[in-house]
Amino acid sequence: DAGVIQSPRHEVTEMGQEVTLxxxxxxxxxxLFWYRQTMMRGLExxxxxxxxxxxxxxxxxxxxxxxxxxxxxxxxxxxxxxEPRDSAVYFCASSxxxxxxxxxxxxxxxxxxxx
Amino acid sequence: xQQVKQxxxxxxxxxxxxxxxxxxxxxxxxxxxxxxxxxxGKGPALLIAIRPDVSEKKEGRFTISFNKSAKQFxxxxxxxxxxxxxxxxxAATEFAGSTLGRLYFGRGTQLTVWP
Numbered sequence: 001d002a003g004v005i006q007s008p009r010h011e012v013t014e015m016g017q018e019v020t021l022x023x024x025x026x027x028x029x030x031x032l033f034w035y036r037q038t039m040m041r042g043l044e045x046x047x048x049x050x051x052x053x054x055x056x057x058x059x060x061x062x063x064x065x066x067x068x069x070x071x072x073x074x075x076x077x078x079x080x081x082x083e084p085r086d087s088a089v090y091f092c093a094s095s096x097x098x099x100x101x102x103x104x105x106x107x108x109x110x111x112x113x114x115x
Numbered sequence: 116x117q118q119v120k121q122x123x124x125x126x127x128x129x130x131x132x133x134x135x136x137x138x139x140x141x142x143x144x145x146x147x148x149x150x151x152x153x154x155x156g157k158g159p160a161l162l163i164a165i166r167p168d169v170s171e172k173k174e175g176r177f178t179i180s181f182n183k184s185a186k187q188f189x190x191x192x193x194x195x196x197x198x199x200x201x202x203x204x205x206a207a208t209e210f211a212g213s214t215l216g217r218l219y220f221g222r223g224t225q226l227t228v229w230p
Binding site: 050055099101104105107 | 147149156158159160211217220221222
């Protein structure tokens with residue numbers, strides 16, 4: 001079975017540019033989570049969706065960050081304009097939010113470098 | 116505010132030794148406590164999990180010990196191997212509530228097992 005698929009795996013861009021990260025969750029999963037991982041702050045939850053609806057975006061650092069989930073099989077995280085402090089590894093995870101103990105399945109992340 | 120506190124930040128163990136990572140939480144509504152393992156260049160993956168009505172769970176060389184009254188839980192890796200070298204995250208969630216399986220992660224422990 002295909003896991004969570006993220007693209008691109010690596011992104012290097014200049015400050016001020018728009019960055020779009022993509023995620024395809026596991027088929028049948030109805031919750032999707034976006035995380036950011038840095039050495040300084042660890043693994044931070046940015047936003048999560050349930051049935052394509054944003055539930056909690058309180059982790060989104062600034063208005064420069066936005067996320068969408070237009071359908072059950074696709075989500076994007078956009079940064080516009082990007083800044084060097086946005087450099088991090090961004091993970092997408094999905095789960096079946098029904099019943100106890102359903103684990104989150106993570107993609108392999110997008111390593112973002114803003115120059 | 117960090118909902119789950121994890122220590123130590125890093126751990127070096129000799130091959131064959133026991134690795135112990137500790138976590139503490141405050142929210143008594145948490146009802147599921149997973150541990151995730153992350154290798155370099157990969158996303159975290161579920162390793163083992165426990166529910167609060169059980170004091171211990173063992174899977175192979177990995178054991179979770181849970182102390183509900185102290186609001187603490189720990190991961191023990193017996194006979195640690197170089198292949199166990201990874202970052203370990205404890206987490207907690209409240210499946211019975213309305214957070215739809217949202218995980219609160221600890222800051223992570225980087226484990227190195229020397230051969």
